[in-house]
Amino acid sequence: MSYAYVWEFHVPLELQAEFEQHYGPGGTWARLFGGSAGYIETILLKDRSTAERYVTVDRWRDEEAFRVFRSSFSQQYEQLDRECERLTVGEKLVGEFAECLA
Numbered sequence: 001m002s003y004a005y006v007w008e009f010h011v012p013l014e015l016q017a018e019f020e021q022h023y024g025p026g027g028t029w030a031r032l033f034g035g036s037a038g039y040i041e042t043i044l045l046k047d048r049s050t051a052e053r054y055v056t057v058d059r060w061r062d063e064e065a066f067r068v069f070r071s072s073f074s075q076q077y078e079q080l081d082r083e084c085e086r087l088t089v090g091e092k093l094v095g096e097f098a099e100c101l102a
Contacts, residue, residue, distance in 0.1 A: 001041065001101070003063040009054045011087060016052075019087045020044065021057055028084075032076055032096040033058065038065020055094070063096075 011019045021040065022028040024044045033039040042060035047053035059064040 001058060002061060002099045003066055003068070003096065004057050005096045007058075007091065008092050008094050009056070009088045010052050010090040011054055012089060013051060013072065015087050019054070019084075022080075022084050022087065025094065028056075028080060029056075032080060034070065035073060036069035038062065038066065038096045052089075054091045059099075069071060 009019070020027070023042070024030070025042050026045075027042070030042040033042065038061040040061060042059070043057040045055045045057070047055070058066075060069075073090070
């Protein structure tokens with residue numbers, strides 16, 4: 001069963017273009033995730049009613065694939081996280097999800 005995790009970000013208007021370059025489907029994060037066999041895709045959503053709010057959905061083959069990625073790429077993940085920290089004024093993990101394939 002595939003696995004996804006969802007993050008919410010609050011991004012100042014003047015940093016949104018740069019944020020989108022890092023967090024979008026072809027962005028820096030997606031390229032890092034793509035180094036792992038279990039990665040499926042990243043979806044970036046911008047809230048239509050709150051200009052500074054974004055949501056990302058990162059999809060993986062299963063939770064184990066994500067855990068293997070985090071273990072194998074922990075240094076690169078932490079470095080990119082530090083570099084991108086300045087782009088947001090707030091972020092939180094919304095949750096971890098399993099896809100319903102009914």
